[in-house]
Amino acid sequence: MHPVRKQRLILVLVLVGLSSAAVALVTYAMRNNMNYFYAPSAFAAGEVPFEKRIRAGGCVVPGSVVRAGDSLDVRFALTDGKAELEVVFDKILPDLFAEGEAAVVTGRLLQDGRVRADQVLAKHDENYTPPEVAESMAAEASCAGGAKI
Amino acid sequence: MAWQWFHRLGSPRWFYQKTSAWMPWLALASVLLIGAGSVWGLGFAPEDAKQGNSYRIIYIHVPAAFLALAGYYIMAISGAIGLIWKMKLSFVVMRAAAPIGAVLTFIALFTGAVWGKPTWGTYWVWDARITSMLILLFLYIGVIALARAFSREQVADKACALLALVGTVNIPIIYKSVDWWFTLHQPATIKFTEKSSIDPSMFYPLLTMIIGFYCLYAWTLMAHTREKILQREWRTSWVQQLMRGKSMTESKAG
Numbered sequence: 001m002h003p004v005r006k007q008r009l010i011l012v013l014v015l016v017g018l019s020s021a022a023v024a025l026v027t028y029a030m031r032n033n034m035n036y037f038y039a040p041s042a043f044a045a046g047e048v049p050f051e052k053r054i055r056a057g058g059c060v061v062p063g064s065v066v067r068a069g070d071s072l073d074v075r076f077a078l079t080d081g082k083a084e085l086e087v088v089f090d091k092i093l094p095d096l097f098a099e100g101e102a103a104v105v106t107g108r109l110l111q112d113g114r115v116r117a118d119q120v121l122a123k124h125d126e127n128y129t130p131p132e133v134a135e136s137m138a139a140e141a142s143c144a145g146g147a148k149i
Numbered sequence: 150m151a152w153q154w155f156h157r158l159g160s161p162r163w164f165y166q167k168t169s170a171w172m173p174w175l176a177l178a179s180v181l182l183i184g185a186g187s188v189w190g191l192g193f194a195p196e197d198a199k200q201g202n203s204y205r206i207i208y209i210h211v212p213a214a215f216l217a218l219a220g221y222y223i224m225a226i227s228g229a230i231g232l233i234w235k236m237k238l239s240f241v242v243m244r245a246a247a248p249i250g251a252v253l254t255f256i257a258l259f260t261g262a263v264w265g266k267p268t269w270g271t272y273w274v275w276d277a278r279i280t281s282m283l284i285l286l287f288l289y290i291g292v293i294a295l296a297r298a299f300s301r302e303q304v305a306d307k308a309c310a311l312l313a314l315v316g317t318v319n320i321p322i323i324y325k326s327v328d329w330w331f332t333l334h335q336p337a338t339i340k341f342t343e344k345s346s347i348d349p350s351m352f353y354p355l356l357t358m359i360i361g362f363y364c365l366y367a368w369t370l371m372a373h374t375r376e377k378i379l380q381r382e383w384r385t386s387w388v389q390q391l392m393r394g395k396s397m398t399e400s401k402a403g
Contacts, residue, residue: 008233012314020318027322035331036276057331094270096199104333121269124200126335128347134198
């Protein structure tokens with residue numbers, strides 16, 4: 001390789017290397033803000049501020065969804081396998097919201113440790129299965145135990 | 150000489166003549182693959198157990214997103230080759246790749262929003278995956294805008310190549326964002342190192358679409374590059390000759 005070209009190649013590599021390093025440092029410094037939501041264990045550890053607009057995400061604990069008979073009020077628990085977080089909500093849940101499926105809620109952390117949500121989003125997992133196959137897998141919950149959120 | 154083939158590849162004339170033969174085959178392959186993949190994916194693949202029919206948007210969304218990322222590397226590497234070897238053709242490929250990449254990124258974002266509404270319950274969230282994908286769109290638009298900001302082609306080429314190279318850092322971030330941080334977007338379905346989490350009956354039409362999109366991408370990139378070659382080289386004798394030959398056959402046919 002011609003020495004001039006070699007020099008330009010090194011310059012290009014240095015440019016890419018340095019700009020990548022700069023971005024890597026910035027994203028590392030902002031790693032907490034890069035997360036779209038807090039996991040329930042972050043609430044348990046007291047890392048989440050009270051009465052501020054925050055998001056929480058986790059697996060909806062099977063059997064935890066309780067609906068009020070006379071209104072849209074609903075409460076459920078989210079888990080990441082380490083801790084549980086109780087959520088209260090008073091609007092319509094998305095179609096794909098279900099027990100054993102992941103959900104992300106936006107709202108405020110109340111003093112009693114519950115989250116009052118004003119938005120609930122269903123978080124879809126990466127699995128695509130036809131209905132027959134899903135049935136034969138014995139209706140296995142996709143995030144059971146909250147190991148994966 | 151080991152580098153001879155490489156320098157010949159850099160000749161716009163050689164590229165134009167070689168690709169003339171490839172263009173119809175690539176066009177045919179893209180039409181067949183995308184046609185077959187669409188009918189297979191939309192008509193014959195089973196519906197998803199949880200999402201029903203709305204999942205079928207992956208047959209557009211995933212191939213477009215794949216090519217939006219791969220196309221960025223094509224643009225940036227072409228820019229690097231242009232900077233290092235001062236190769237005209239390489240810069241032409243880089244400039245041609247920018248609008249195609251922008252369109253593909255937009256398609257990925259748009260189909261994602263359309264799918265997000267019935268699945269998540271919202272069109273848009275500012276999570277790491279979607280935000281980094283939006284940055285990719287801005288990078289592509291930035292390269293297009295920068296190319297038009299200079300009156301001298303050579304200056305524009307260099308500036309675009311530098312921006313494209315700096316932007317490459319975004320590609321691994323987009324790809325790994327779903328693993329590094331909590332995002333609303335789900336992690337990758339098609340995995341290269343382990344079993345993909347999609348049923349084969351849904352995966353094969355998707356694979357057909359992805360290969361079809363690759364062919365279509367190659368065709369579009371070549372068509373754009375060929376057009377730009379003619380624009381840049383119009384003064385040369387081979388382009389003049391080509392144009393004269395074309396107008397002669399056209400007048401004969403007419």
